[in-house]
């Protein structure tokens with residue numbers, strides 16, 4: 001079983017500090033929600049986000065959306081060989097049941113995330129998505145993997161097929177991919193740093209490369 005963690009993802013409700021900013025208030029009103037109930041989104045909250053620390057990288061639910069679509073619709077997931085988790089910049093972990101159907105439509109996905117942050121689980125009966133306050137370290141301790149790999153541009157360079165083969169030597173490997181658009185992990189991430197290419201890649205490309213090459217050795 002491969003455990004895939006999208007870590008330090010830039011997915012969060014609008015922080016209190018900018019809840020009164022006109023860009024946030026107007027967007028919330030259009031969606032019929034209170035500002036604090038909406039998800040921070042760089043596309044709509046650009047003017048407000050600039051005022052936040054780390055503003056240049058925050059408000060990117062789209063990264064989580066594409067990574068989840070790719071991972072959950074993969075053959076590995078259909079075969080029951082994958083578990084996916086999202087860890088956020090505020091140390092929350094979203095547990096994703098393998099049978100979850102993530103909405104293709106971005107606005108619907110954001111609506112789902114808004115319900116998740118409000119109710120801590122969606123849908124209430126099936127709890128396909130569940131949110132808990134938890135650090136990445138606590139999540140790793142809980143999963144108890146027999147190998148931890150951190151995808152990183154500065155890591156030891158391994159071609160994707162070679163990385164797939166490396167993963168196949170473990171029973172329960174865990175792979176961490178950064179869910180942010182720019183810069184490095186903010187916290188210390190334990191594990192073997194691996195680079196799949198000599199240049200930075202988008203998080204969803206890395207997710208695809210990991211899963212496809214894991215499948216090659218595991219199906």
Ligand SMILES: C[S@@+](CC[C@H](N)C(=O)[O-])C[C@H]1O[C@@H](n2cnc3c(N)ncnc32)[C@H](O)[C@@H]1O
Nearest residue numbers: 151152177178181182183195196197199200201
């Ligand atoms: C968009 S990148 C992060 C931003 C990147 N540091 C930059 O400044 O362009 C998102 C994540 O993809 C993974 N990643 C990006 N390039 C990679 C590479 N060449 N090899 C392995 N993983 C990579 C890392 O986990 C990274 O945190």
